[in-house]
Every structure is written in C-alpha cells, then in structure tokens.
Amino acid sequence: MDGLPLNLREHIEKILASRRDGFALPGAFFSDDALYEAELEYIFARHWIFLATGAEIPEGGDYRTYQIGHYPIFLLRRDDGAIVGFHNTCRHRGSRILQQASGIAGATLMCPYHRWTYDLDGHVVGCGGTGEIARSQPPLKAVHVRQIEGLVFVCLADEPPADIEEMRRRITPYLAPHAVTNTKVAKQDDIIEHGNWKLTIENNRECFHCAGHPELLNSLFEFLGEPDVNTMSDKERAEHRRFLAARDTSQALWHQFGLPFELIEELHGRATGFRTERLVLDGTGESMTPNTRAASRRLLGQFTDARLGTLHLHVQPNAWFHFLADHVLTFSTLPLGRDRTLVRTTWLVHADAQEGVDYDLANLTSVWDATNRQDAEFVAETQRGVLSPAYLPGPIGDTEFMVNRFHSWYEERLRAALPP
C-alpha cells in the first residue's frame, strides 16, 4: 500500500475531513472499502497489536496462528522460552506454512504443500534440492514481538513505534502484582461481531450504554473520569455518593498493599495510545462475578486480599483488559472485513488453580459472556444503522470522552502514516 494512488489518498483525506471533533463518525467511516484497506495497512500493520498472553503458548514448541488484515502470521515459543513471530507465508510459492489455529512444532516447521522445511529461527533447512540451495534462500520474515508482563504485542512494521518501551515502563508497576506470567487459560472465547472494528472499540470505550449490561453492573460502577454532580438526578447523586465511599475504602487498601492506582491517560497524541487506572468495584469489591466475590480461591501473585477492584487497561487500537485479584481478562479485537470483527476474550487464572476445586468455570465467565453478547448486539445494530443514508452523526456526550479520544488517535495515526 506504500504506493497508494494519489486520488485514493485524497479520497481518504476527504473522509477524514468529514469528521467533526466531538461527534460520532460519519457513515463513510464504516462503509468505504478504500478506507478499510488503508486502516489494515496504516493502523493494523504499523502499530503494536495485542494478540495473546504467554499463557496461550506455554511450552517450548507451542505455536498459534493469526491473521492481521492481509497478513497471516504465527507466534511460537522456542525451547529457550522466548516468543518469536514470523510471517506465515512459505518462501517457496507462498502457502501458509502452519495451517492450524494452534499446535506443537517439532525441531523444524514444514510447509505441507511441497515440504519445504524451516528451523525455528525461520531459516530454510530443506527444499527438496541440495543443502546449498536451501541455505541460499531468505529466511521467513520475522514479526516484531514485545512482551509486557506476559502480554504479547506484535508489530508488522519494519520500524515499529518506539514508544511501546515508555508504555511498558509506566504500566509495569500496575500490572506486575497480578503476575500474568504465572497464569493459565481457563477459557477463551471468539465472537464475530457483525460490525466495523471501530464500532467494537467505540463501544468498549464508554459505559454510557452500561444499563444494557445488568450482569456487569453488579460489580462495575458506571462512573468514569470525574462526572459533574450538578447535572445528576437525585438517584444518580445517591449512587455517586455510594461510589465515593467505596472508593475511599478501596484506596485505603491499595495504599496498604502498595498498588499504584492513579490514572494515566495518553489515549492519543502518541503512536501507542493507552490508559490505565485501578477502578473501584461495587458489592464486595472483589471481582466481576454475579455475586461480586472472587471466582477463584487461588489469588494471583502474592495477593492476600481479593478486594482490589479492577486494574483496567486500554491500548489503541485493538485491546482492553481487566486485572482482578483472582483472574485476568484480555480482549483482542481484529478486523475480519469491513463489517466483521473478531473479539477474542481470554480468562486467565493462577497457574496452579484447579477447575472445580478452586474455581467454577461458569461462575468465572458468566458476566463477561453475557456482556460480550450484549455488546455484539449493540455493535451489529449500530453497523446496520450507520449504513443508512439517513444517518447523521450525533454529539458525543461527556461520559463518552474516550470515544472521542479514540477518534482523535485514529485520525492522527492515519494522517501520520499516509504517504505525503
């Protein structure tokens, strides 16, 4: 896509210019094929994309395959424990080499088409000809992989954004106590949402719609940021007072356990936009379960008390997370088409926690199972609505400020990446 024709670039600039700050995106952002192609190349192939946690490929030789836009890739854990990534396209005639969603590699990888083989560094070691011919072939093209406390990010660009290092440094003290590197996958669920990926992210970046999540609201307070109490109804004000009291209790505990909780919000104005903050939870304050109690008896890391609320993390453009005392939730979204988006949810528990002994899987997963399905419905209905010629973008409210910040990031990054 480096050689985007001039008229195509102008076309994209025109769509970007149709966006008004503080308003929902115009319909073309969800319907235009050229814009979608530009997003795959300039957003998804140029930025750090959250794909997995190390717990998903726990042993040497474990691999998983992914599709980021037009790029099939795979992640592989080598025997030395390092996680490496390669483009999954054969150096012979281009077939995908690893064709299952996941598996275990032997000492070499073999393309099933004509049986070219590769070592785990991506070098061709067999191609049906002489060793000399194999050695003269270029190796598999590597993908940049960066791990932050067990979270695996990849970047397909030759020169990935360097600011991930600064994000790593700043979020590590928040994440480290949850010991994600010592977890295992309790469940993973893929949902295909029938909407554009930006609708999926917009929907995640606000809780204005959270009345549609009765299960989630058992544990999650709807307040994000510093809401204006003057504009609240009496009922909302009473709820807000309850929230402030819970926050005082939680902050005392966070201080006691030395857990950082202050908001860091840099959702735009940088390549790797992110936001993290420890949030108060309602009820017992322990977890995102139907009764708000910890789902797993085996707490993460060195935690001795489950009443820690949730550490949330957003990373542009495709991920969000909840780190609780007893489990971790990761969400990775990938565009499958202009109006189809994969949302992969993973529930992680302590590596030693036993299902049926330390936790009940249905109790662990029911809240976000329900929430995801409700969100998929919101996204699908919005996709259908924004495609209407009668659609007019409305104003984004104060409680939806993160939607606007996502739009700002998106526009900044597309403009920065489009060829001059």
Ligand code: FES
């Ligand atoms: S395409 Fe892989 S061996 Fe021919």
Ligand SMILES: [Fe+2]
């Ligand atoms: Fe939602």
